Amino acid sequence: MxxxxxxxxxxxxxxxxxxxxxxxxxxxxxxxxxxxxxxxxxxxxxxxxxxxxxxxxxxxxxxxxxxxxxxxxxxxxxxxxxxxxxxxxxxxxxxxxxxxxxxxxxxxxxxxxxxxxxxxxxxxxxxxxxxxxxxxxxxxxxxxxxxxxxxxxxxxxxxxxxxxxxxxxxxxxxxxxxxxxxxxxxxxxxxxxxxxxxxxxxxxxxxxxxxxxRLALPLWRNLRHRLRVSAVVPESDDVVSVYVTGRDLDRLPAQAGQFFLWRFLTRDRWWQANPFSLSAAPDGRTLRLTAKAAGDGSAALRRLKVGTRVFAEGPYGAFTTLHRTRPDAVLIAGGVGVTPIRALLEDLDGHAVVIYRVATDRDAVLYDELCDLALAKGAELHLVTGPIVPDRLAPRELARLVPDIDERDIFLCGPPAMMAAVLRSLADLGVPKRQIHFERFSLAG
Known part of the structure; x- marks a missing residue:
């Protein structure tokens, strides 16, 4: 590959x-x-x-x-x-x-x-x-x-x-x-x-x-782009992708790795905002988010109807290629944290190694897309499965998968416990902090 x-x-x-x-x-x-x-x-x-x-x-x-x-x-x-x-x-x-x-x-x-x-x-x-x-x-x-x-x-x-x-x-x-x-x-x-x-x-x-x-810019952008749901695609039993279209999306300054605070203007959910990352690099025509059912808000995405109006605040986040320090990269994803990683892989230049950590093969959301992207971009893709304990991304395992890991940028996204474990492994391997990029995606005051 x-x-x-x-x-x-x-x-x-x-x-x-x-x-x-x-x-x-x-x-x-x-x-x-x-x-x-x-x-x-x-x-x-x-x-x-x-x-x-x-x-x-x-x-x-x-x-x-x-x-x-x-x-x-x-x-x-x-x-x-x-x-x-x-x-x-x-x-x-x-x-x-x-x-x-x-x-x-x-x-x-x-x-x-x-x-x-x-x-x-x-x-x-x-x-x-x-x-x-x-x-x-x-x-x-x-x-x-x-x-x-x-x-x-x-x-x-x-x-x-x-x-x-x-x-x-x-x-x-x-x-x-x-x-x-x-x-x-x-x-x-x-x-x-x-x-x-x-x-x-x-x-x-x-x-x-x-x-x-927090008020003028989100209102102006939503009035300008008039976002609507264009498709709802189940990815697995508990994961769904929502496609959003609108006017002049080529003028929306969104980048791979960023997220929006999404409000789907249905009768029962218009008041609730949820942070979801883009799961595909913006192409000027469509935005895509992919979410796992973890609460009432994310579970309701599967029931969205085509044409539903969308109010999106953003794009937000510094988890982008703007912060590259090295020519090559390692992308490490855990679970549904693969969504911004998948978008970043689409946007990255240079050689990339993708490590996708899941409990079982069935949990590997968007894996087929990752395989196609890795093949097209000449990237290496490693699917790491098994119980969370013992840790499958310990220093020795990371060094085996990526021998030159300390010479690459690291982009990391996943559950908090997994991210903490990987950050410890990277520190043990001597990877400089300036080369490690991660972001905790959550609603913020």
Whole structure:
């Protein structure tokens, strides 16, 4: 199955992910320095607790604006970093926001209590009754604590996505309340028109990014392309492929390896979005997704009727050839994780080795297509079957299948446990992290 091909030269430019990540770091550091400068220009209170509390409030609000940017789903960032990593950073930043604002509330309350004859509880009540915006800030903090609680791992696993997402929307209420509190009573902003203008600009850009990436762009693309189901093809007893057509699909900037959040506008499922990867490289005429029945949403795909309207958000994801670092590649798929791998094989240049891990031959979805593609592209294809334990993709086995694995790009997609095991094997084999590409496909806040 292997033929010789002309190998493309590896890219020499700065890697897209490094460029985007560095840009975000520079943006955050520059704004943190600007906030610190405006804070110092406003002068310091005599009470150290009040000074530290005000500074914590400013940086907590700045992190909140940065959080919005991370989940704005701007195409430039998403293609270079990926929704999974951006969402993970958003989550970690969120806990930073929570602790910064709790520090702000505690230090301010104890600082003013130290300067008065009131105890901290009565001081807080007094501030809420006499100082503009403090009551709004208290409500905002309560909402942020609530969102933080439901975002903790133990709670997130127990909540349906729709429930979690609905509660998460209260963050925007908290943003408005906290922002109006800051600009109305924050000494940094009441003492400087330049600081107020800067703060309005920061928040205006952050909210505009969210509006553009999560509302305006998806609406515009769906109005333009008018997607509909054109065919529903069962691939096995529990796997189905859905073909989607529309207008001007050659202008939709989708790439092999990416995914969409799909809403099929039926009476009982219009409200539910599911992340499914493209299982074939976009050809400008049709998009195809392939899914395994793992819940009510994916099981209902088999009952879709031709002509059903589709609302698709995306394309999303950095699991593409944009991040190639080497001329040759290894594509490792597990189960239905083969869908983006199959699309990538269609799109890849250079020699490729495909390793498809399944429990039994019957679980090898799209295997016939993989065989045809491998033959056409001169790729090697290995079907690895057997029980999950013992691991069939241990370091020794991977080295046997691909002796030069440390000289190739690795594209990996499959169940979480399988991906974790393969990542450990790749680390043991000394494969550089920059050559390993994977993405966790899931709905993200």
């Amino acid at each position: 292997t033929t010789l091909q002309t190998r493309p030269a590896p890219p020499t430019a700065i890697r897209p992910r490094v460029m985007a990540r560095s840009g975000l770091h520079i943006l955050l550091i520059a704004n943190a320095a600007t906030v610190g400068w405006f804070f110092a220009q406003a002068g310091f209170a005599s009470n150290t607790l009040i000074v530290l509390g005000r500074l914590a409030g400013l940086y907590g609000a700045l992190l909140m604006a940065f959080q919005l940017l991370l989940v704005a789903r701007l195409p430039w960032l998403d293609r270079r970093i990926g929704m999974d990593r951006l969402t993970s950073w958003h989550r970690r930043t969120g806990f930073g926001v929570l602790w910064a604002l709790l520090t702000h509330a505690v230090f301010i309350t104890f600082g003013y209590a130290e300067a008065s004859s009131l105890d901290p509880v009565n001081q807080l009540v007094n501030l809420a009754e006499t100082t503009e915006g403090v009551l709004r800030a208290a409500v905002a903090l309560g909402l942020i604590v609530l969102v933080g609680a439901v975002s903790a791992r133990w709670a997130r696993r127990r909540l349906a996505y729709e429930t979690w997402h609905f509660i998460h929307l209260y963050t925007y209420v908290a943003v408005v309340l906290a922002f109006t509190h800051q600009v109305s009573v924050g000494t940094t902003f009441t003492s400087s028109q330049a600081a107020r203008t800067y703060w309005y600009t920061v928040w205006g850009l952050a909210l505009s990014a969210v509006f553009l990436g």
